Structures are given as C-alpha cells and as structure tokens.
Amino acid sequence: MGARSIRSKLVSAVMTATLPALLLSIAxxxxxxxxxxxxSLLNDLATQAxxxxHMSSAALTFDDPRLANENLALLRTRPEVRAAAIYDANGELFASYRASGEARAMPAALSGAPASDRQELVLHHRIVENGETLGTVxxxxxxRLLxxxxxxLGIALSVTLLALGVxxxxMRRMGRVVTAPIxxxxxxxxxVVATRDYSRRAPRISDDEAGELVDSFNAMLTEIEGRTRELETSSSAIAREAAERTRAQQEIMRLNEQLEQRVDERTLQLALANAELANAIEEARSANQAKSAFLxxxxxxxxxxxNAILGFAQILTSDTLPSTLEQKKEFANHILKSGRHLLTLINEILDLAKVESGTxxxxxxxxxxxxxxxxxxxxVAPIAAARGGRVLFPETPGAVVLADRTRLKQVLLNLLSNAVKYNREAGAVVVDxxxxxxxxxxxxxRDTGAGLDAQQVASLFQPFNRLGQEGGNQEGTGIGLVVTKRLMELMGGEIGVSSSPGVGSVFWIELASTAPLAAPTMTEPGAQAASSGADGASAPAGEGAGPAPRLLLYVEDNPANLRLVEEIVRFRRDLQLLSAPDGHLGLALARARQPALILLDLNLPGMGxxxxxxxxxxxxATSGIPVIALTANAMPxxxxxGMAAGFDRYLTKPIDIGQFTxxxxxxxAPRRFAPAQKTDIDTDAEATAPAARKDA
Structure with a gap:
C-alpha cells in the first residue's frame, strides 16, 4: 500500500470520526x-375506539345497528383506518366499516387478543357503560411505521452520504478549516444527545461547505425540535381531549342519574296524586250515595x-166524607199516634245531628x-208485659261505671226497647x-227474637236501618242504634252485637268501671203491664142496587194508612176494597181475585x-191489571x-184525597164497560184480612 497524504489521512480521520457520530445522532x-x-398512533387509535x-353505547343498548354503522362511517375522515367493527357483548358482529379499496371482510366473531403485524395495527376496545360491558370496538x-x-433510513443515508461527501x-480543500466545524x-x-436540548445550534465558522454542513445540522435540529414540540403538543392535546371527554362522560352520567332520580320522584308524586285523587273521588261518591240514601x-x-195525620185530618174536615163521632175519635187517635211517632223521629234525628256535629x-x-x-x-217491664214477655235484670252490688248518667240511661233504654220490640211473642229479654x-x-x-244474619249485622249501625228489618212489621226510625254507638264512643266505651238467625241477638256495651262487680243474680220484675188488644174493624160495604162494585186491592203493611184508604173508599159504592199486609199475600189475592186495580206500597215486609x-x-193472569204506587218514597x-218499573201512576204520601180519587x-175509566168482576166476594175473608196486619 502506498503512502497516504496528510489531507487523505485528515479526511480519513475526520470522516472516520464524523461518521459514527452522525450515524448515532441520526439513529x-x-x-x-x-x-x-x-x-401517538396507538393513542390516536385508542382515542378513536x-x-x-361511547357514541355506539346507545345503539348497543337499544339494538340499533343503523346508528352504529353511522358512527363507524365517521372514520372515513381517518384514511389510516382501513376497517372497523362493533361487536356485541356476546362477541357477535353488530356493525362494520371498511375503507375504500379494503377487500378483506370483518370476522363474524371476536377470537382471542388482537394481533398486529408490520403492515397492520389491530386494536380491541371494550365498551363499558355503568360498569356493564356492552360490546367491543x-x-x-x-x-406506516415500516x-x-x-x-x-433513506433520509439518514442521504444526509450521511451528503455530509461525508461534503x-x-x-477536508480535501480546506484541511484544518473543515475539521473545526465538524x-x-x-x-x-x-x-443534544446527552441533554436532549434541541435548541442548541452549531456555530457557522465559514461560508463554504463546512458552514453549509453546520446549517444543515442546525436545520435538522430545528426540524427535530419542531417535531418534538408538535408531538408534545399533540400528546398534551390528546390528553386534554381525553380528560375533557372523561369529564363530559362523568357529567352526562351525573345528569342521567339526576334525570332518573327526578323521573322517579315525579312518577312517585304522580302515583301518590292519582291515589289521593282516586280516594277523594271514591269518598265523594260514597258520601253522595250515603247522602242520597239518608235523604x-x-x-x-x-x-x-x-200520611196518616194529613189523611185523617182531610177526612175530619171534609164535608163529602161524613163520619160518626166514634170514627172521629178513632181518626183523632190515629193522628195523635202518628204525631207522637213523628215527634220521636224528629227528636232522634236531632240527637243524631247533635252527636255527629259534636255539640x-x-x-x-x-x-x-x-x-x-x-x-x-x-x-221497660210494663212494655214487655204488654207483649206477654218478661225482662230479667241482674243485681250488680257495688258496680260503678264512669259515664254520663243521662246518656247511659238513654243507651240502655234504646237497647232494651229494641230487644222487647223485635222479640217473639211471650219471649224473654235477659240483661247480664x-x-x-x-x-x-x-x-x-239478650233477646229470643228472630235474630240477624251476617249481612244485616254488617249494616246494623246505619241510619234508618231498623235492625236490618226494612219493611218489617215493627215501627221504628232506625236511628237509635246510630246515636247509641256515637254516645258510647263519646263516653269512651264500646258497643257490639252477636246474632244467630232463629236464635236471637245479644247487644253489649263496655264502659270503664271504678268499682269491682260482685257476683250478680237475676231478678224478674213482679209488675206486669196489662195487655192491650188491637181493633180490627172492617170498613162497611156500600149499599144500594146497581152494577157489581169494582174490586180494589190495596197491599199495605201500615194499619193507619190502610185505615185511611178504607175510609176514603167506604163512601164509593162502585168500589170494594180488598187488602193484604205483605207482598206474598198480595200476589196470591191478585191471582185469585183478579182485582180491577191494585194500590201497592213499595216498602213491604218480605217482598218489596x-x-x-x-x-x-x-x-x-195479572199482567193487564193496572197498578198504582202509593208510597212515602217521594224523592225524584x-x-x-217507579215509573220506569211499570206503574200506571205514582202517588206519594201524605195522600191528597182529591188527587187519589x-x-x-x-x-x-178505560175499563168502565169491561165485564163485571167476580161477585162472589167472601165478605168474611175481607173483614178478617185487616186483623192479620201488624201494628205500625
């Protein structure tokens, strides 16, 4: 190998020293x-999921795939999302979305954990609402990471090659000058690597390639710094958005809870108001019915x-209905008896009014x-003796009760008089x-009368009940027991009754005692009142020749009212009166005798x-007989x-003689020329019929 120049060595040394640093920095x-x-990509996908x-929880709750598909379709603004789906709580596909150009279909059901690879990122996110898992996104x-x-890598390689080339x-040209900027x-x-302070910049020493290298390096730092800030800003924004969404979700949950609570409260208030309204309506209806029944x-x-007072008074003052002195006395007695009964009724009504008003x-x-x-x-003993009965009283030595003396006496007299009145003939009344x-x-x-059934006992303490024997053969107002009950309550006591049909009844009262009771003994009063008989005179029949009289049947249980009609009809030769004290006998006489006209009271014993x-x-056999109502029921x-039931006329008591005639x-009148009624009338039977009537 030949010798190398210093420049080459410098270049080699510089490049050898620069290359690792550059590669490390870029890496x-x-x-x-x-x-x-x-x-950032994973966080973004998690945020989207x-x-x-959150947007699809309502769709899963109300099973609305269309709304879920619409929510998924909003992902088309995110081109990196290639496909999305919503699975229900059972892992079944509920809604799906595929980006344009995406060919692969969504799996029909979730299977295992999400699996990502180099080309795709797969994310599963559970949908939880109020602690319940509704489904999975x-x-x-x-x-795009690869x-x-x-x-x-391409950029880094390019930058590295460029840097090395420069x-x-x-270094080939400048030698040491180049080394300094490097x-x-x-x-x-x-x-920068050590401190991650991307604000640092390399100084520009020259305007040649070394200076450009410095500028490039500084630009790269600037780019890295900018991207780092963008990432930090994006992360902060995502965090803020997530926090805001969390707060919004919590606020929505709070508002939903408040709304549910308000709905529950309003529903409860409405139910209570409806119940109160229904009770008020029912109470008003009951009060109205009770008022109507009372009136x-x-x-x-x-x-x-x-009826008896005004009727007999009309006869006494009439010139067309002459009467003897004996009859006038009888009529006056009827007026007196009815007046006393009316006074008793008024007094009892006033007592009831006082008790009810609290005065x-x-x-x-x-x-x-x-x-x-x-x-x-x-x-009471003389009244019982007059009916052939007896009253047994106990001895109560030392017994003292806390009560109002006058009102206690009124209560006992009322119970005893009722026991005597409704007792059988020659019966006994026992006080214990x-x-x-x-x-x-x-x-x-305790009495030995006919007794009361359960239904009669249940409605016993009601005004005008008359011991559950409406239309019976005993005179009375039916108010006494109501007043008695109220008085006992005012005195802090109680009243009750037990009764058996055919055996008798027991009425009892309880009061606070201030002294104990010794063993009582029964005593029977020796005084007996003389019994009195009842007159049963029959009305005289008309005299004179002529066509046979028309038969008139009067069904009435009140002797005074029957006597009044007998006196009115007595002076008419074209009429003959036949009477019956109750509905059963009236029906039998109507079928047997075929009267021309029937007068019918509404309040009859046994059958109304x-x-x-x-x-x-x-x-x-009797459907063509005209029937006229003659009653004290005068309310509209x-x-x-009555008219709807089929009466030909409806007359109210007291009787107006002119209107009655x-x-x-x-x-x-339409039957004036009808065939004559049966003429073989049993006069004795008609005369004895009134004797079967009861005392009113």
Missing amino acids: IIIVYDLRSYHR ELVG YLRAEN GRTLDY AYLL VAITEIARD SSMSHELRTPL VTLSMEPVVLDEILLETRTM CAQVGPSRLRLSV GLEVLRQLRADP RDIER EAINSTL
Missing part, C-alpha cells in the same frame, strides 16, 4: 421519532206518619249501675253484667213493592225508578 433521532410516532364506543389501521422507518471535499457539530450533536230514607220515614256535652261521673238498671226496669277486665265492665242485652210489580207483570229518583177514576 437516536429516528428511533425516538419512530417510538413517539408509534405511541373510545369515542366510537375493533379497529384495523395501516401500520414505511416511515424506511423513509427515515466533509471529504472540504468537531463543533460533533460536540453539539453529543450535547230517601228520612223522606220515607217522615212521610209515613204525615253534645257529656258530664262524666261515677254512676251506680244498680240505680240505672232499676230506673230502666221500671220503664260481667267484669271483662281490671277496670272494664260489660252490660249485655217493585218485586211484587215485576211478578205481576210477568204473570199473564224514586219516582223515576182522580188517579183511581182515570185509571179505571
């Missing part, structure tokens, strides 16, 4: 840039005694039970007293008037219901 820069680029997953992007690496030329560049490069019952109860004042004090029982026995607690005393009143009318209309809805005449 470090390229590796750093490629790693940053690869990390998270964004697509699949992204397949073009891996191309970028090749580009960098260095060679410079050394400077080498030092700067080493410092109807009160109207009937008031009109019943008024009743009580004087609570210790009351000796023996004294109260003695007073009530004196008042027992200690049911350390400071609690129970008084019970509307049921009697229905059976009359259903029987071909009662009249409408006109109704009979107008109803019988």
Whole structure:
C-alpha cells in the first residue's frame, strides 16, 4: 500500500470520526421519532375506539345497528383506518366499516387478543357503560411505521452520504478549516444527545461547505425540535381531549342519574296524586250515595206518619166524607199516634245531628249501675208485659261505671226497647253484667227474637236501618242504634252485637268501671203491664142496587194508612176494597181475585213493592191489571225508578184525597164497560184480612 497524504489521512480521520457520530445522532433521532410516532398512533387509535364506543353505547343498548354503522362511517375522515367493527357483548358482529379499496371482510366473531403485524395495527376496545360491558370496538389501521422507518433510513443515508461527501471535499480543500466545524457539530450533536436540548445550534465558522454542513445540522435540529414540540403538543392535546371527554362522560352520567332520580320522584308524586285523587273521588261518591240514601230514607220515614195525620185530618174536615163521632175519635187517635211517632223521629234525628256535629256535652261521673238498671226496669217491664214477655235484670252490688248518667240511661233504654220490640211473642229479654277486665265492665242485652244474619249485622249501625228489618212489621226510625254507638264512643266505651238467625241477638256495651262487680243474680220484675188488644174493624160495604162494585186491592203493611184508604173508599159504592199486609199475600189475592186495580206500597215486609210489580207483570193472569204506587218514597229518583218499573201512576204520601180519587177514576175509566168482576166476594175473608196486619 502506498503512502497516504496528510489531507487523505485528515479526511480519513475526520470522516472516520464524523461518521459514527452522525450515524448515532441520526439513529437516536429516528428511533425516538419512530417510538413517539408509534405511541401517538396507538393513542390516536385508542382515542378513536373510545369515542366510537361511547357514541355506539346507545345503539348497543337499544339494538340499533343503523346508528352504529353511522358512527363507524365517521372514520372515513381517518384514511389510516382501513376497517372497523362493533361487536356485541356476546362477541357477535353488530356493525362494520371498511375503507375504500379494503377487500378483506370483518370476522363474524371476536377470537382471542388482537394481533398486529408490520403492515397492520389491530386494536380491541371494550365498551363499558355503568360498569356493564356492552360490546367491543375493533379497529384495523395501516401500520406506516415500516414505511416511515424506511423513509427515515433513506433520509439518514442521504444526509450521511451528503455530509461525508461534503466533509471529504472540504477536508480535501480546506484541511484544518473543515475539521473545526465538524468537531463543533460533533460536540453539539453529543450535547443534544446527552441533554436532549434541541435548541442548541452549531456555530457557522465559514461560508463554504463546512458552514453549509453546520446549517444543515442546525436545520435538522430545528426540524427535530419542531417535531418534538408538535408531538408534545399533540400528546398534551390528546390528553386534554381525553380528560375533557372523561369529564363530559362523568357529567352526562351525573345528569342521567339526576334525570332518573327526578323521573322517579315525579312518577312517585304522580302515583301518590292519582291515589289521593282516586280516594277523594271514591269518598265523594260514597258520601253522595250515603247522602242520597239518608235523604230517601228520612223522606220515607217522615212521610209515613204525615200520611196518616194529613189523611185523617182531610177526612175530619171534609164535608163529602161524613163520619160518626166514634170514627172521629178513632181518626183523632190515629193522628195523635202518628204525631207522637213523628215527634220521636224528629227528636232522634236531632240527637243524631247533635252527636255527629259534636255539640253534645257529656258530664262524666261515677254512676251506680244498680240505680240505672232499676230506673230502666221500671220503664221497660210494663212494655214487655204488654207483649206477654218478661225482662230479667241482674243485681250488680257495688258496680260503678264512669259515664254520663243521662246518656247511659238513654243507651240502655234504646237497647232494651229494641230487644222487647223485635222479640217473639211471650219471649224473654235477659240483661247480664260481667267484669271483662281490671277496670272494664260489660252490660249485655239478650233477646229470643228472630235474630240477624251476617249481612244485616254488617249494616246494623246505619241510619234508618231498623235492625236490618226494612219493611218489617215493627215501627221504628232506625236511628237509635246510630246515636247509641256515637254516645258510647263519646263516653269512651264500646258497643257490639252477636246474632244467630232463629236464635236471637245479644247487644253489649263496655264502659270503664271504678268499682269491682260482685257476683250478680237475676231478678224478674213482679209488675206486669196489662195487655192491650188491637181493633180490627172492617170498613162497611156500600149499599144500594146497581152494577157489581169494582174490586180494589190495596197491599199495605201500615194499619193507619190502610185505615185511611178504607175510609176514603167506604163512601164509593162502585168500589170494594180488598187488602193484604205483605207482598206474598198480595200476589196470591191478585191471582185469585183478579182485582180491577191494585194500590201497592213499595216498602213491604218480605217482598218489596217493585218485586211484587215485576211478578205481576210477568204473570199473564195479572199482567193487564193496572197498578198504582202509593208510597212515602217521594224523592225524584224514586219516582223515576217507579215509573220506569211499570206503574200506571205514582202517588206519594201524605195522600191528597182529591188527587187519589182522580188517579183511581182515570185509571179505571178505560175499563168502565169491561165485564163485571167476580161477585162472589167472601165478605168474611175481607173483614178478617185487616186483623192479620201488624201494628205500625
């Protein structure tokens, strides 16, 4: 080998020294840039996958592939993304997207972890909403790392060759002058690599190739510095965007929770409001029905005694209906009896009104039970004796209860009078007293009457119930038990009843006692009231020759009302009255005697008037007989219901004699020339029919 010149040696030395430094610098820069680029690409894909997953969570929740496909189609703005897909929670393909020119199809199901290679990057990102995995986002992007690496290698090679060529030329020409900038560049490069301070620059010593090399090196540093800042800025922006998205997602979740909470609260409020409204409507409907039933019952109860009072008063003051002195006394007795009954009814209604309004004042004090029982026995025993019955009272030595003396006496009298009234003939009423607690005393009143069934007991303490025997053969208002119950509640006591049909009933009250009860014994009052008989005089038949009288059937359970109609009809020779005290007998007489006209009360024992009318209309033998309602049910809805049921006329009590006569005449007028009714009337049977009626 020949000798080499110093320039060649210098060039060789410079190039030998410069080349490794240049290659190392470029390699470090390229590796750093490629790693940053690869990390940025993966972060970008992860961000895209998270964004697509967030946007598609609603589509997965509501099974809307179209919305998911639209979300995936937004990736067309990212040309590096070649394909994308959304898989549901079971790993089945839900929606997919392929870039233009991409031929490979999406896998039908996810299988294992994502596998990337030199040409493609594959990323799986789970879609999680409220802690529940809804599906997975699949992204397949073009891996440009290899191309970028090749580009960098080409650039590095070009720069190296260029640098070496320039260095060679410079060192060939300038020798030491060239060495200085190379050394400077080498030092700067080493410092940059060591400190990663890309703001450093190599000094320009000359304007020749060495200076250009310095400029190139500085430009490269500038480019690296710019790209590093861009990467840092991009990373910061991505981090900020991710943070903002996280905050937005948290805000959305918070708003959703608030919205759900508000919806639940509003739903609960609406449900409560609807329930309150339904209860209010039901209470209003019940109150309205109760008011209507109360007014109807009160109207009937008031009109019943008024019918007798005004009816007999019309007869007494009428010149066309003469009556004897004995009849006038009888009519006056009926008026007096009905007036007393009306006064009792009004007093009980006033008592009920006072109790319900809370205006009743009580004087609570210790009351000796023996004294109260003695007073009530004196008042009730004659009434029971008149019916052939007896009342047994216990001895209650030392028993003292806490109550209002007057109201307690009223309660006991009401229970005892009911027991006597609804008892069977010659039955017994037993009063019992027992200690049911350390400071609690129970008084019970047992009768041997017909008893009550469960339905009657359930509706017992209601106004105008009359012990569950509406239309029965006992006179009463049905208010006493309601007042009794209210008074017992005001005195801090209780009232109850137990009854068995056919056996009898037991009404009991409980009060606080201030002294214990000794063993009671039963005593029967010796005084018996004299029994009284009931008159059963029949109305005289009309006299005189002429066509046979028309038969008029009156179904009525109130003797005073029947007596009034008998007196009105007594003066008409063209009519003959036949009566029945209940619906069953009325139906039998109507079928057997075929009357020309039927007068029908609605409140009858056993079978009501509307049921009697229905059976009359259903029987071909009686369907053509005209029927006139004669009742104390005078409410407009009662009249409408009666006319709808098929009555020919509807008359209300008290009876107006003129209107009553006109109704009979107008109803019988079309039948004036009809064949005569049966003439073989059993006068004795008609005379004895009123005797079967009950006392009202």
